[in-house]
Amino acid sequence: MKRRLNNIFKSDGKAVVLAMDHGNGMSVLPELNNPGEIIKKAVAGGIDALLTSYGIATTFQKEIGNIGLILRADGGTSQLAKSTDKSMEIIYQVENAIKIGADSMLAMGFPGASNEDITLKGLAKLINEANKYNLPIGAEMLPRGFEPAEDSRTGDNLAFACRIGAELGADYIKTAYSGDKESFKKVVEGCYKPVLVLGGGVSKKEKDLFQMIKDSLEAGASGVIIGRNIWKHPNPDKICAAIAAIVHENVTVEKAVKMI
Template identity: 55%
Template sequence: MKRRMNNIFRQDGKSFILAMDHGGGVNVLPELNETGEIIKKARLGGVDGFLVTYGMAVTFAEEIGNTALLLRMDGMVSELNVSNNPMELMYTVEDAVRLGADGVLCMGFPGATNERESMKSITSLVSQGAKWNIPVGAEMLPRGFEFDKFEDLRSAYNIKLSSRIGCELGLDFIKTEYTGDKKSFKELIDGCYKPVLILGGGNSKSNEEILTLVKDALDCGAKGVIMGRNIWRHDNPEKICAAITSIVHNDFTVEQALKTMI
């Protein structure tokens, strides 16, 4: 377990993972037409690893190389789905071990209509992870994606509670949303006894917005980021990766990181 965690997190205890697992459910074209090239550019930019689908892990093993490999374990729900069925586990940790993955990740939806199924998926992976000595993480998102049902969907309180629930279920690291301000996010970090990595969010952000999000989270004690669409949709993935890396691992300010992109 420790060896694999060391592959995910550098010696400074921090990590920058590029999430490229979206294609199992949503349309990622044309931005990910040249998947292998984006992986190469991200590696040049200093990413520590990739969160990918099973198909990507098999097809782009050479491009991913010796960087950390995290495997997306759940799905079975696409943007074509109209039944609102819950996400389910599609692979086992044994499958991930066969691929040489360093860790696995699924969704966690405390408070959602399908909360029970979501929590069972997490505990199933945690149990399998203990058996195979492989780290397990989850994207802890309160209420899931039921935007039309809950007004308090992503309140700071809900995000903090959901992250702590992930720790209690036995996760080795937590992926979650930034709460929106340093005070509440510091409270989240203080309340979690496992490494917390923030997600980047789906909305397109400016370079300064992306880097400020990363810096604010790191200042509060986050151990890094697992970011996707704002990187692989970027005009220059290598440069934005290098800028994020400079903040995560070199403690650059936002202004210093922006200058690396010029």
């Protein structure tokens, strides 16, 4: 298991992960018409791992090369569904990940959502099965899931959700940034597993994205898992290089902006 985690987290204990797992439920067109080209540029920019779908993982093996590979384990609904209550059931098994050479799998956990039992039970079963094969599991812990609620991303609820993920046995946690270093520090301190910050669906200005990354790292995060703010960017290689420099070299936000 440690060798597989070392393919994701570098020797400094941090990771820069490109998320390209959106297409199994939402429209990614036209930006991801050519996933292989974006993967090549992101790898050249210095990403450590790729979180992606089964289809991309099996089609673009050459472009993925030797970086860490994380397979999205759940899904089952699309943006065409009228309900915000996305089921996100486990749809791929541990054997699928091992067969394609993945280093890890990742699944959602939605504490407080109307379907929390589906996601939390599914996550726990996936972790239990993965332990038989020493395959690390990441948990994307989002309070109330995709359901709109004022308190869904507060520091206290994020801390609670991330702790649940750790208690279920996840090897690392993906979650949202709470908005300030003080509250996010409590999220990290309350979770005894590495915490990776997601980029969020809303496109951010480069400086704002870099500042969020910098602040989360200073609060104790172990890196980032960022999707649309990378694969929608006109220069994926440059923004990946800038993010990697912040995470692994502790460069300033100002210097990172100049790298674009």
